[in-house]
Amino acid sequence: MSAVLAAAAAEVSTGEAIAFWVLGPVALAGALGMIFARNAVHSALWLVLTMLSLGVMYMVQQAPFLGFVQIIVYTGAVMMLFLFVLMLVGRDSSDSVVEVLRGQRLWATVLGIGIAGLIVGAVSRSLTDVPVENLQQQNAGGANVNNLGKSIFTEYLFPFELTSALLITAAMGAMVLGYLNRHEKGMKRTQKELVEARFRGEYERPSPLPGPGVFATANSVATPALLPDGSVAPESLSRLIDSTASETFSDEIKSVAGTEPGPDAHALTPSTKDTSTTDTKNTEDTEETR
Amino acid sequence: MTRAELLADDPLWLILIKAVVLLLIGPLMTMFMVIFERKVVAWMQHRPGPNRVGPWGLLQSIADAIKLPFKEQIIPTTADRKVYFLAPIVSVIPSFLAFSVIPFGPQVSIFGEQTVLQLVDLPVGALVILACSSLGVYGIVLAGWASGSAYPLLGGLRSAAQVISYEIAMGLSIVGVILYSHSLSTGDIVDAQRDGWYFYLLIPSFVIYLISMVGETNRAPFDLPEAESELVGGFHTEYSSMKFAMFFLAEYTNMVIVSMFATTLFLGGYMAPWPISLIGDNYLNTGWWPVLWFMGKTMLLLFVFVWLRGTLPRMRYDQFMRLGWKVLVPVSLVWIVVIAGIRAFRNEPNISTSQILVFGGVALLVLIAVAMLIPDKRARAEDEYLVPVTGGGHPVPPLDLEVPKPPKRRSLSEAKVARKPAAVPAGQSTSDTPDKESE
Structure with missing residues (x-):
């Protein structure tokens, strides 16, 4: 691989071209599959395919660290969490067609077209204006990771910290919104609290049935x-x-x-019923054997 | 020539030979591990273990390998067939890919060609193994989902949560090694351990890695995705025949991979262990000898896997998650800060060792003082309804509990008298049971 990396000059080498023409259609197929798949889990799997081929593309374009981090973080962790949620939702559930937010579709269309316009603009500009950069200097001596780390913690320190602050805020927000205090009233009791409540007499009996x-x-x-x-x-x-x-x-x-109990002098005593049932049993047995 | 240059110099036939050998290591080690595990667990439990096929049952895994693919394949009607077929493949392939960055030995000569016993030496080799293990989980999760039944789904969900949480701990434990070796490349990490292996230089990292590697490979005591007492077979409940064999293969290959990775990161990789390294000016660290040391260290870790399985009961799921998130992750974060601090001080030429010790001591004292200030957990004594608990924390019954009277006991002499009729010889009817009456 390092040979391929070293050989990759400003012009596209044969290896890179082959890799591109293999990975490009695969990534595209993944993207289309994601949109057109009926099943939500299948859709997520197509997206995994796209992400994987993007990761490999980064590796081919002299950015092995970025490529593997793409695979570990996006494919390994983020998509896994997606799948986790989709699996919890259930395989037969379909999307709700009822619009909860008013005018959601309209805004989604407008914003979608806007984003598509921006992306097309950026890509078309990169085709003409952006100069082709060779990463050989940055990768000298297998120091891709070192140089990346250096630039993150010197030149791009502020954006880096800002991004992590954003992520932490999101995580904290999710925790605050999703947190339920189990000790509040009306919440599900813990095993210990339940046992104590049972012995306190809040339930019919202290032990289970x-x-x-x-x-x-x-x-x-x-x-x-x-x-x-x-x-x-x-x-x-x-x-x-x-x-x-x-x-x-x-x-x-x-x-x-x-075998009904006949008139009984002791009918008022509570134990008669029990004895009569056992008697019935015995007599039933005897009748069967007859 | 450096390692990467030597590898880049390999002719195509050599690369092919290496690739084929690496492909074979997985299945061969799996077959070996099956018999090894069963024999060792049997030895720990004082029983002979498999002893029918071959001498001492040594051919048992070959018999298993022949039997498994020829079994009937049963596919549940509720299965999502495409994903169901895909899952075993997805779980096997990444585990085989991970072998490519493991350094098995130093520079050797194969058919006159100087090379290194490693397929590729990427500058991000350690990440390759992490990436492969994170992809391998897809197999398990998808198998659980695609089976279309409840227990596999639960197994798949557990596996997803488990692997994500333990991968974080694993990644953080590797950070210490990377800070010491200044490289992510597996070959460089081994070379950096020439002056001392990291398992004693970085003890917390090593311990965290060992725990998370067991969690990552779904092995006992962390085998919750396939907990047979709770989930039947977990994610592979609905799999049979060759597909089941592939999960089997993936699990054992993953075990071998994480063991080899641990050897590379912490146990000095292919380097000869201490007393042996003194022989003949470290002669045994050259040529093909290091492969032996490498495999020996790997076997040691694989034995630890089997040992854990033979010794420890399975953890409860919430305890397991608590261990991952509340113990392993914070401890490794603190440890990384400590390592970074130590290295920063070392790189500073103006600070002497005694100064570091003094300041470290002062910092420790301040920490202890702060810890003293933290108030103890207050007991909820003010709650008047609190049920009194015993020392062990068990609730005691209420004071007004009515204890039933014990039944009246006959004295021993009475019991003897009552038992007497049983001694009457058979055939002589003395008792009047309803059965006899009816006849």
């Missing part, structure tokens, strides 16, 4: 958990699951099976 039971015969979420005394923990039964219908229809099942 018991999970479903897991027996050797079933691993369904509808399987009830058993309490230490062997009875069913009613809180472990999900209200949302269909299989709790058996619980809903338990009275009907009992009446059909003829």
Whole structure:
């Protein structure tokens, strides 16, 4: 590569011409693909292609540092964050056609044409007026990076600092706008705050609801958990699951099976119901075996 | 002739040979790493590891390499097919490109042609490796997105966030090396370590690089994009056959690359280690010998990768991000300022060492005094509703909690009496269970 760099004189060398005619169409295809791709992620990928070929072009034109920084910063970091956001948005979501800002399209068209005019003006001027500069002096002895650093921190110190101040302002602004104080009222509680609130009695119970039971015969979420005394923990039964219908229809099942508890002298004591259910179970079992 | 001139002088056939060898290093090292990792982890866990294929199971990775591409390829119907095909390729190619700037050895003679064991020596060689690693992530992120299912997408998102944050730490840790060696070219960085390797001259940089290199390659304990206990297989859940093999290849090649890069930056590259460098006026640092030292140092770092995997549990995602942004990045920023200060003082001829020490001591004292002035974190004792917590920070139950009465226990003698009927011989019906009744 350094040979190519050294050989590149004021006139375009063969290697540079080949590189240009390979990279130019690729960059252009990337740009067109970005505009015409239906899917937002595909669009971003086309843009990555354009940025990559621009990076390689910088390298060919004796600016290896700029080329690799282009790849690391723009392709590696900026586009990655773009993709990150696009992936979060979801693949099937399409652009909203409702205009939120009034006259947005009109202004977008006007400003777009204005920018296009400026770019065309700049490019056409660079084709005629700007003298061709050879970077051999700046790159002498592989010192591309050193000279770049020197000019950034001497000649262009003020613009450089200004740019970084702008970036920091933007980052700070984003943080201020996006910051939510989690300790304020109405915010989501942290795990610790939640536990404390539970013990303070702000919730129904200090612990979460018991999970479903897991027996050797079933691993369904509808399987009830058993309490230490062997009875069913009613809180472990999900209200949302269909299989709790058996619980809903338990009275009907009992009446059909003829196992309803008959008149009972102890009917007023609260424990009768529990014993009757266990009895029913046993009798049901016996009926099946018969 | 300088390194760059020697390389520019290479004939085409030599460049081709070097390129082919570099292309082969990736897959060969991957196959080696597979068996190495499994054997070492097995050794750490007191088990034999793979021992069926070949002597001591050494041919296991060849068997794997044959098996993987011939497996059935399953593509989910929800997959975005173009990107799905593109992703494994995107993740493999950059990792192979990065080999081109690694200096494997000094000047040697290949078929009578004087050259350096390196493909190219760019003035920005260190950036090439950073660029390649930042491109390789696209493969993982796109794989996660294109699979069209939830777990891979989560893996891809995690990977994107992870690599961006750890690349910052990695880049900052390299800055120290660049300040010392005055060059971004990998060859010059190795040459600059002739007087002392950077791993002890720049200990904080080295430690930060080691941590961020594990984070960058998605290896345990930072393998959150493919955390199998949370995300099934992470970004490669929906990949099978050759495409999965390519992710495999990319991961292990990346490990080799970051290890080689660490060797180049901090462990003196291809230079012979200390006691060996004394033999015969540093004879073992010439010719083809340095390749051995280079590979040895790389293997040492690869062993560290396996060791970490065999030892440490996976970190939680928020802890991992906190480590990256709140520890590694600030520490490396402070360290860069310190290095720059030291170098500025050294370059000043009018300042003696004792003056530096005195002023450094005064600065340290002032810092300690300032640190004393920072008030301690006030406990929220004034909150009357605060739940009392134990020393360990665990909440204790409320004072009015009703403790259920323990069930009545039978005494031991009673239990013995109750157990007696079990000793009755079989066939003689003594119990009246409902089952027996029904029969």
